[in-house]
Amino acid sequence: MPRASVLIPIxxxxxxxxxxxxxxxxxSVTDVEVLLIGDGVTEDVRRVAExxxxxxxxxxxxxLPKGPHHGERHRHTAxxxxxxxxxxxxxxxxxLLPDHVADLLDLLADHDLVQSLNGYLTADGRVRLYAADLADPDDVALHLDDDVEHNAISITGTAHTRAAYDRVTPWDTTPAGWWPDRWQFRKMLGFxxxxxxxxxxxxxxxxxxxDGRDTWTDDERAAEVVPWHALVTGPGAQDEIDRRVRASLLPQLVEERGQLARLHAALASQRAYQDDVVRAREAEAADLRSEVETLRTHVDRLVEIRAAQEQQLAKLRERLAHKDEVLAQLRAKVRRPPQT
Structure with missing residues (x-):
């Protein structure tokens, strides 16, 4: 049985x-297998795969035939x-650099889901890092926060145990608005x-x-990858990549600190605006409360007046009833026949 299975969607x-x-x-770990996961491949790709x-x-x-979306269901088959x-x-x-499988196999001895130090190469050869450490609970919490668009896990460079995979729902068509690797690996973090x-x-x-690679032709993509392939398969490849990673850290930190400063300023401005809105609404609420109190005072006064009027009306009804009684008596006397 191979020590590692490397799945490549094509x-x-x-x-x-x-x-x-x-x-x-x-x-460096030679006991590996490669599974090319065809998702409705072109004839050129089929010839290369064969x-x-x-x-x-x-x-x-x-x-395999073309599946929905990016053919995620085929990954489960693989x-x-x-x-x-x-x-x-x-x-x-x-x-992959030569020790990729060896490095992650060492991590998988004590973990369920692992990744290479994640990042990508720009078209001009610079390294850009996705700052992340999946062993950090705070970083995991960011990945699981629905209100934060945070992801530092890619399909390339990630590995997991079969036992871990068997404990979550398998690869399937990704819901709208999600990227497949983020959707699947996030589920593992959530467990x-x-x-x-x-x-x-x-x-x-x-x-x-x-970097605009989506407009490149196949030959242009190959022209970029060929020199990197020569580096990866040549002597001292990992040392050179480590050097490039170190060289990228300070410029990226400076750039991201600038971005953070601008974000902080934007948040401060937004907070000030929200504070102004809150104060305005509090003032409106205070005015409304004052109007309500005034109206309540008017209503109370009207209730008092209505009560006084009801009392006067009751007295008038009593007087009217008395007068009706006197009038009835007078009418009775008038209608009485004379004595003979």
Whole structure:
């Protein structure tokens, strides 16, 4: 049984897929399997996948029809088909450094859900980090807060045990407004699984959504990844990535401190505006209370007047009743016949 199963969803990236798979097959832990999860693949991707299977027995191809959304249900099929109890994930245009599987297997010995130090590479070669430590309860709380758009877990560079996966609902079509990896791994964090983040970046991400890559051709994507593949598979690769991570920390910190300062100023301005609104509403409420008290005084006075009028009316009714009685007596005397 392989020590790790690396699941790679594939659809239409034929030029980068061989580079991606090659970095898995070059892992320092050689006892791995690669499951290519076809989601309605193009003919070019199918040919590449079949060639990869023919070249190395550790590669398997699940040629599945196009599924809903990003084919998340196929990932569950792949987990069930995997022969290892350690499930790893990788995108078809990203790369692994040689010790990625070894690093995360060490973490999985004591944890359920683990990840490489997470971040991505910009088009000009800079490292951008998603500052996170999944072993930190405060960080986990941010991931679980519905009012905060916080996510530092990607599909590339993440792994979990089969036992942990079996305790949550499986991969399925992601609800609208959520990204698949965030939806699935957030569920694991919500179950209180033991999670951890590696101290090293051992997975390199080149996200389509960053730096305008969504407009690049397949050849342009490959042209970016090829030099990084040469670095990853050459000597001293991890040392070079560690150096780039260190070099990125200060510029990113300065940039993010500026962003935090602007955010703080915006929040302070918003707070001042809200304070003004609260004061205005309190003044309106005070005025309304004063008007209510005035109206209550008027109502009380009207009630008193009405009570006095009722008393006068009752007296008038008594006098009227007395007069009616006297009048009746007089009428009776007038109608009495004369004495003979």
């Amino acid at each position: 659809h239409n990236k034929a030029t980068t897929l061989p580079l991606t798979v090659d970095t898995v097959l070059r892992q 060639d990869l299977v023919a070249l190395d027995a550790r590669v398997r191809f699940l040629d 987990v069930e088909a995997a022969e290892s109890d350690a499930i790893f994930y990788l995108c078809d245009d990203d790369l 209180g699984f033991r999670a951890a983040t590696s101290a090293r970046m051992t997975a390199l991400q080149f996200p389509t959504s960053a």
